[in-house]
Amino acid sequence: MAESAMTRRGExxxxxxxxxxxxxxxxxxxxxxxxxxxxxxxxxxxMSWEPWAYNHVLRFGLCFLFMIVLALVDLRWWMLLAYPAYGVSLLLLVAVELVGDVRMGAQRWLEIGSFSMQPSEFMKLSIVMALARWYHEAGTKDAVLSWKLLIPFAMIMAPVLLVAHQPDLGTAMLILLTGITVMIVAGLDWRIIGTAALGGAVAIPFFVLFVMHDYQRKRVLTFLNPEADPSGDGYHILQSKIAIGSGGLLGKGLGLGSQSQLSFLPEKHTDFILAAVGEELGFLGAFTVFALYALAVFMALRIASLSHSHFGRLAAAGVTATFALYVLINGAMVMGLAPVVGVPQPLLSYGGSVMTTVMIGFGLVMGVKVHRYQELPRTQSFLSHFE
Structure with a gap:
């Protein structure tokens, strides 16, 4: 009955x-x-619910309910709010530059009374919505090869440069790669993709030598040879590898991991929680986590493919790309396959900002599934979306 009802607009x-x-x-x-x-x-x-586990469960529960509510929101509202959300997020990033709070050597937070926020987290979703709307309203030729592609490129680079200046290279990289993914999915010409990839490869050494901050450059060098400074810059990567390797096939068991329980493993509840999984739950536990992540990405991409609207397809694909990049970057970092950039593992790591933005994004993905039959007009007029 539900499926037949979905074929009737009123129902x-x-x-x-x-x-x-x-x-x-x-x-x-x-x-x-x-x-x-x-x-x-x-x-x-x-082996206690405090200080992290209880808050993690509580946050997820609230975010889960919010995700379901957002899934019921008409896609026209998401599309209508795309540009305003991007504009507000960009203004907040500018505000961070002007009056942001400095913590651990980085100016990334805005303090509003007792409330603290990282605008860069909200930009990860806002850029997806804004690009999805631009491509939805643009012509097919404009999405493939046109001077108008400078518009989405500028939309991507503005927040990337602001976030990188904070400095927050990990988040800047996520925004950049997510934006590029949306452009590719929208139909970007392969000649542009190839040229950009070649130019990026050539620029990487110059970027590392002349653009990166000293501590960022040191992270890259540490990634290449962590054993050169085992008690200093290489400590994080080496302890993470030790934790993962010591877990073996089945792990040491909950509460029995020496690296995590004795605090040899740094940031064990946030950036390096995957190393704790490997140590205490073993290869099978880590494999299960990655299998669930892969299943989530597959299911989200399938939802994107079902959408009748171009906005829905690109928005769902963009949110999924952000999620997948979180998983890949953090996984590579924890296993010593990438420099340490401070990117957490979504839904697994402790932290409110990332969980909130990820679940809001999945609320949009769920909304694309619920409203998959909805056709959105390709028009610049706000009011026409609701005719």
């Missing part, structure tokens, strides 16, 4: 019908990832 607007169209399997996968995160946080917190 599709009923909230009970919309709730039936929510991808509850996808929601279950996200809950399983967050559940494993809570289990490991309970362990590395000294």
């Amino acid at each position: 599709r607007e009923r909230y009970d019908i919309k709730l039936l169209q929510v991808d509850w399997g996808f929601a279950l996968v996200l809950a399983l990832i967050a559940g494993i995160g809570a289990l490991v946080l309970y362990s590395v917190g000294g």
